[in-house]
Amino acid sequence: MESTTDNRRKRWDTRLLRVKELADLHQPIASALRFYHLVLELQAEISSRSRLVFNPELPLRSQIDVAAVVSEMPALLSLSAQHGPEPLREAAHQWNSFGEQEWIQAIQSALDPARPLSAGPEDFFPRACLQPVAENLQSQLSEDTYTANNVCPVCAGLPQMAVLQPEGDAAGRWLLCSLCLRQWSFRRLICPWCREEDKDKLPRFSSEEWPAVHVEACDTCRRYLKAIDLTVDGLAVPLIDEIAFSVLDVWTADRGYTKIVPNLMGF
Amino acid sequence: MATPAKSIGRGPDHFINRIGLTVVYVGELLRHRAYTRFLHWAYGIFFFLALISGFGIYMPWIFRWFTPLFGGGAMTRMLHPWFGLGFVFFFGLQALNWLTLMAWGPGDTRWMKRLKDYVTHRDSIEPPDVGFFNAGQKAQFWEIVGGCIAYVTTGVIMWFPEIFGRWLVAVSYVIHDISALIMLAGIFIHIYLSTIGEPGTMQAMTRGTVSEAWAWTHHPAWYKDVTGRDPQQALEEARRKLNETAGVSGK
């Protein structure tokens, strides 16, 4: 158990370190990253407090202790109220005025696998609290073999980004779950949303400045995900880097594409 | 007027004796012909080029300001062997030039034994058997000859490490360095003695002449050889003259 705790701690430390580093490098997104840093700190704490043992017989989402998640809510709301951008502050104040019942409702709504997570505060608050709890659960499962699923094989969540990792001399694609942050192997050159495989409909946009980030889009369903290429930048922490390159989300959105699921910072 | 030609072993008409012009004023003696002087400065320049570039390689963390003079470290390293070869070439000619003059005689051994007296200026002039070169000069000469051989051998080995192998290079590297250090020490003495250590010497390698007084003071036998006069007598005579003009009686 101790080593698990250590691993968890290490995981959060890496993320915290990276978000700080990137906040200094990417001015246009710095304010969001600084706020994300605070959220990550809180998430790390939530993670250290959550000690559920995963039961492989049951769906992951049903194993989440909603009451425990609710108990994390005040800290997040006060953090958001203090440090969040103006509209989020307002939302935080508003949420503070709700009772626990509304929070439970919101958390359960965020846990509904049929509904994609949205970018706004109504999903931000529950999701920020849920992510570390769900991650702790899924990380108790060993790495699974390949599945063709475009939803998370553990919690059925939709992917919020892709990670390209070394496979032979090339880069294999993994998707990252928007809820439990699990990474699962998913093949290249297929749309993770509509399964389009026509290469002419699957453009990859990359900027010259950042060879390790790509926008993998689909012209059929007009959806996209960003991919962080660890075969180009092995120091990237995909979860964090994906947010740091949100400028590409802006660029892509301007061209009429929609992200499958926005990341926690709402990009 | 006599010339030192016979001591070189080549006739006065030998072509190298006709290179350049040396003006010998009254009261002076021809010490080094233009050819000799040219060689001296030629290898002198190469010596310093090799020295400076060599030290840039020897210890760049101290001598790193040397390398930019030659266009950076790599250029320095590339030029160094050529400087060395330049030095060895010209010094080689000088060695031929001076070979007979540098022959070691019994007087040289005696000179060496009284080296301390020489250093402490015990005698006002050198012993009468000191010829064109004294034993100290000869010793340095032969050290340089030895050094050149060491330089060339070890230098070539280091120049082409792929041919000679790493162990030979490793040894060469040490020999080359030691050789350079010895020569560096020697050069300090050489410069000192040819400038402020023995005033009047520098002229021998610039204009090529020395005063007669210089000659009987430092190389009495040579003085006697070229003028036919006894250096001691000449000294006494000069001293007398000097006293006369100054009106001061010698003791």
Place this chain on the structure above:
Amino acid sequence: MDLSRRSFLKTGVAGAVGLSALGFDLQPLQAQSSSLKISRTSQTRSTCPYCSVSCGIIIHTIGDGAKNVTPQVVHVEGDPDHPINRGTLCPKGASLLQDIVNDRRLLKPQVRRPGSDHWEDIPWDQAIDEIATRTKALRDADFIEQDKNGKTVNRWESMAFAGGCTDTNEFNYLVVKSMRSMGVTCLENQARV
């Protein structure tokens, strides 16, 4: 709960004016985005043309976005998903880019005339027409409808077709169709040797 959830159901940045869904200022990002140099890459799954392991490869090309722009191959990588090679390539496969972009490629139809010691360029149409004319003349001269026993054989023995090792199934099938319909018996392929 009074929050009008649906009104937020747009994604983070699309359609947002000035602010992201959580309220981050988008202006700096928009400014930055307009200065980016973005290239559009196509990735094509192909198969290494060399040995019969048939390693999967992915060919990256840029420039397919715009019309009238010839795409350029910029990178060839092993297909990471391919069950056999799993993203690896041998020294031949690893240098496939040099095969795709190679200045030794033949670029124009050429003909060497009888007795000549050099190649001449020839327009495609003329080349095709000459070949067809010769083909037909040869067939008409040598086609055998019946053998000496009077059995129908409908064959043409004076023309040969040699197919290569990297011809696709579909091309080979066209060969079989066109050649067999003309009665060609001398149909062979690298597969034999």
Place this chain on the structure above:
Amino acid sequence: MTNGWVDIKNTDMMLIMGGNPAENHPCGFKWVVEAKRNRNAKIIVVDPRFTRTATQADQFLQIRAGSDIAFLGGMINFAIQNKRYNEEYLVNYTNAAFVVKDGFKLPEDGLYSGFDTNAKTYDKSTWNYEEVGGPAAKPAAGSPPPPPALPPNVAYDLSLQNPRCVFQLLKQQYSRYTPEMVERITGIPKDQALKAWDTFTSIRQNGNMKKAGTIIYAVGWTQHSSGTQTIRTAAMIQLLLGNVGRAGGGVNALRGHSNIQGATDIAGVFDILPGYLKMPTPADTDLKAYLTRTTPKASKPKEWDSFNYWSNTPAFTVSFLKALYGDAATKENDFAFNWLPKIDRKYSWAEIWDDMYNGKIKGMMAFGMNGVMIGPNGKKNIEALKKADFLVVCEIYPDETSEFWRAPGTTPDEMKKIQTTVYRLPGAGFAEKDGTFVNSARWLQWKWAAVPPPGDCRLDQEILARIFLKVREKYQKEGGKLADPILKLSWNYTNPYNPSLAEIAKELNGKALADVTDQKTNTTIKADQQLPGFAFLRDDGSTMSGNWLYCGSWTEAGALTQRRDPADPSGLGIHANWAWSWPMNRRVMYNRASCDLNGKPWDPDRKQVWWSEAKQKWAGNDVPDFKADSDPKTHMGPFIMNPEGVGRLFVPIGAVADGPFPEHYEPTESPIANPLHPGQSNNPIAKRFKSDMDKYGTVEQGFNIICTTYRLTEHYHYWTKNNPMNVQLVPEPFVEIPAELADQMGLRGGEKVKVTSARAEYIAKAMVTKRIKGMMIDGKKTYQIGIPIHWGFRGIAEDEGKTAKTPVNYLSPAVIDPNAYTPEFKGFLVKLERA
């Protein structure tokens, strides 16, 4: 391959012989290493040279080129002597128990029964099974004897004791292949051979079926005058040991090129039609006669069942004819069967060149096929081309064939006399074309075009289509000999001048022309729909399919060849949703044999298929290569493509031309007389050519060294010599020479040597190596040398003048195997001198 590349990881034992996969298939070889690393699998490598593959071997044996059957026959002998077989598999899944006809004679003297010395052919009537109760009806006196056919009711002896049963004959045949005899023939010291045989057959110690062993080979076996029989010997070992049909087992041919498996399936070769249908002969006067001849009838012990899949030949054939001629093929006109060319002689590769040399062939089209380089006897091919009227070459690089008229050594005067017109058309490279390649594992993988062809290059299909349509146009306008097949050939492509390969792929799969219903499953395929599999093919003209074997590859569900799902839930390396493999996506052929008689997997850890009692069906991780609902109790044989339903240790009635059991024959050019039967040293029916340029060398003429040819990992045939990186890796040609021989010659590495065969000379630098050793062959010290084939007279190094500009295949002889018609590139005689 009966199995696949990834499947090699499942093996416990490998015999790699006649192939050098580490060199020629590095990325596939990964799976060999996996087996070694993860299963401690053993590798035995047998080769004339210590190859890159040999570096991975637990045991390496240096063999004389062309003596493989002797080594393998010795292994059969060893396995039988030491009972290294499983009786259940042997008796039930092979024809070991079948009784062979009286009158059949083993080749103690080098000849089987029925040899006709004058015609150099066999009368194969005795090469057959004994029928229970003798032949049903004697032919009436006077009438010609009917062609030999398999008896429907085969006599058998499950105790394997009948002296005429296949097993006993097998035992007798290979009892002559003693370790001592094998040593004399192969040069492998007998203790080494015994150790290797013991190791390989150890997987079947005490008949235990848990382990599996594979045999991996390539053209090191094929390119011999007994090539087919060598491979058959390997197949027999695998049948004897019960390795066929099993994960980690099988007989695995590693093909040398990206799509020659496909080219064979599609029948880009003279002797077959797509899907291995037989070519019609003049005797096939109508479709019925053809189908009667080519459709086998089940031949089995009465109590057993046989699926006899080839009984569907009529459906396959008619569907093919419908694909060829569409509406012009009707029941009334025998589906235009008569328009197909009928052949009664061979037109194989070497024969084509011989015909051209003899002035019989006047025109040639070569699409990506460099005949001058490929040889054999390449100089003859150049001379042949000089006699042709015209040559059309479609290539991407300047090649030797298109420039035969200025081959090095051709004087300007000679050039003036060469009257051949050569068209050189710039085709498209692989990255510019889509379409399917079939790999060694029978996987049809669609690839997509990444870029358009450069310059004025055209897609190959466009070039061919334009030529064909121009010919058709001329026939339309001018008429000519039998124009109908040309005019009525189905060519219904959206752009006929540049047919889309996707359309062709769909045509290959086939579609229903009228509604077709499968009675058993009660599914109906509507007219114009793609067929889901070859079970739906019909012989009444209601279906069409360009190649029945590919039926199921592009169904209504789309192109299965384009599937790219790497999932492998069983972990056996099956990857059922990655592309598509023939037949019907089965990844391991004959996988019914991976189960015991009751349908339970021999090895519960490697479950491929099994009989599901509950569903009364065969189920599996792989697609069962079997009749899905055949209860094991019916005793249907697993080898459904054989009329017997079982594997053939004994091949009846001349399916293999040179004998029902393989016999060792010396290569055509051999340093010794066959120690088994000096009177019949060579394969009696291997074909040699008789032109003045076809010379064959003997030891007496001074050709005393065995030469073999091969490829290097850094190069690909005659292609990468245009590629700077590969040229850098291995810049120049060389000749590998045993150090011992070089010492005798006073030759040092890097010096030039001249290799001379009866046909030509070859000059290159010597590579003096300890990797080839001198051998004692039948008491005679014998040396072998080897030459990689990659250099010719056009290429980066060649154009820079760095090579002697002679293709290696100037040296090799035109002798062909009687079954596969493959020339003997490996193992001919040369002399060696300093140049």
Place this chain on the structure above:
Amino acid sequence: MSDRKTLQVQRISGHPGPVPGEGTQRQEKLCKLIDTTTCIGCKACEVACVEWNDMPFQPTMFDNTYQTMPDTSWNYWNLIKFNEVSSDDGSFQWLMRKHQCMHCADPGCLAACPADGAIVQYSNGIVDFEEASCIGCQFCVSGCPFNVPKFNPSTKKVYKCTLCSDRVGQGLEPACIKSCPTGCLHFGTKDDMLQLANKRVVQLQQHAGLKDAGVYDPQTIGGTSVVYILHDATNPEKYGGLPKNPRIPLSFTLWKSWFKPIGLIASMMAFAGVILHYVTEGPRRVQPQPPVREIDGGEARKEN
């Protein structure tokens, strides 16, 4: 981005005393593991190396071997060496070894290099050449027990494998590693690699009949960041230039670090000596000198 984050300088060449910032960041030692028992000599790693490092095409010549060239060169850092080895017992081996810089813990090149900062050892074990500081003296060539650094006559500098320090700095594995089709190359921390290697050695000893199989990680130079699994670790020489006990010549260690400065000081003593001489003894003047005048009652030294 996080340039060179994992590349913490541990020591640099030609520079005595503490290196600024040395050891401030604890770094895992990195290691490349090469399993020669599964290498098939396919040269995919050579191609990967050439391509990643953008090396120009260079004409090669056949040299009686399958090897691409006789030895690595300034623009060819990674070479499979093919070694034909006959043993006394008549057995034969064709040993293939991927030859490249070993990235020694005690790098002979660094010890030999006089140039300040031309050779850098990072704390993760990578030994890298800094082209800008290289003076092309080639002492590193002699210092290296594996004959790795190679001189480029046109740039006058020395080059070798960098263990893809640029890639490793970006958190990636070296280019060669990922290219290997048989998976005989591994990359990770030294501890992990040694563990993996030892496991494989046990397998080779127990199942492949290779009693002498072992790991090559020579301790005479403090171990290396490139470690081999050998079929026969008792005799690494047969793998072509793999010394059993690689050593750095004393002249590159003792001489360079101690005697060089001492020698320099000794030499400078001559300078001090002549100054001293001038001060205490004065110049040796030409005789006779004019008589000395008395100045302000002081007594000048008279000549004798």
